[in-house]
Amino acid sequence: MSAERKPSRLRLVVLVSGRGSNLQALLDAGGERNFPAEVVAVISDNESASALDRARNVGIEARWVDPAGEDFEERLGREVEAMCPGLICCAGYMRILSSSFVARFSGKIINIHPSLLPSFPGLRAQRKALRAGVRVSGCTVHFIDEGVDTGPIILQAAVPVMPDDDEESLSERILAFEHRLYPLAVRLIAEGKIRLEGNRVFLDKESAWENLDGFIAPKPIIS
Ligand code: GRF
Numbered sequence: 001m002s003a004e005r006k007p008s009r010l011r012l013v014v015l016v017s018g019r020g021s022n023l024q025a026l027l028d029a030g031g032e033r034n035f036p037a038e039v040v041a042v043i044s045d046n047e048s049a050s051a052l053d054r055a056r057n058v059g060i061e062a063r064w065v066d067p068a069g070e071d072f073e074e075r076l077g078r079e080v081e082a083m084c085p086g087l088i089c090c091a092g093y094m095r096i097l098s099s100s101f102v103a104r105f106s107g108k109i110i111n112i113h114p115s116l117l118p119s120f121p122g123l124r125a126q127r128k129a130l131r132a133g134v135r136v137s138g139c140t141v142h143f144i145d146e147g148v149d150t151g152p153i154i155l156q157a158a159v160p161v162m163p164d165d166d167e168e169s170l171s172e173r174i175l176a177f178e179h180r181l182y183p184l185a186v187r188l189i190a191e192g193k194i195r196l197e198g199n200r201v202f203l204d205k206e207s208a209w210e211n212l213d214g215f216i217a218p219k220p221i222i223s
Pocket residue numbers: 018019020021022023091092093112113114175178
């Protein structure tokens with residue numbers, strides 16, 4: 001047996017409800033040798049979510065937690081805890097987490113949302129952006145707090161809205177950025193380059209701007 005120990009990677013538990021393309025981006029990133037995090041389990045409230053199949057296809061633990069019943073979140077929390085997560089990533093998870101769930105995993109749950117928050121929180125963010133007539137929208141990775149899409153912003157990517165866009169075309173353009181932004185945010189967290197203070201997120205000096213692949217960070221520097 002080799003005496004050399006592999007450095008441990010941040011354990012990701014991903015909560016999903018549907019298609020799972022952001023999960024796929026995290027699975028793909030985790031498959032890279034130098035990525036500092038790995039998906040260890042995928043948990044869904046929807047038994048037929050294709051995201052569960054994406055996990056099973058690559059031999060990753062995939063579980064359904066039946067959302068029926070008042071103790072749903074308690075059971076969900078137990079499943080999550082059993083996987084010893086370093087970080088919980090919501091990726092198209094369609095339920096609002098209660099404040100007690102959020103408090104239980106405080107500072108360890110993140111989400112990706114298809115708009116430049118705080119604009120257009122909630123469902124159908126791309127349609128709301130089109131209706132508002134904005135010229136730029138995008139996506140946001142943020143910590144989850146008790147509100148709906150109100151938590152501290154980690155990273156954002158700006159995406160143009162084209163004159164002939166409909167909800168589908170705009171969603172597709174934003175989604176391509178989501179797939180790059182989510183793994184990047186996870187990487188920065190796994191490398192300890194992100195600090196959460198109250199409702200603000202700070203990036204360490206070297207990670208600001210130059211290593212961010214053109215994405216927008218909320219506040220470039222402090223340390
Ligand atoms: C994404 O647009 C994500 O931002 C939003 O829900 C969608 C999920 O898509 N929260 P997928 O299941 O990751 O493909």
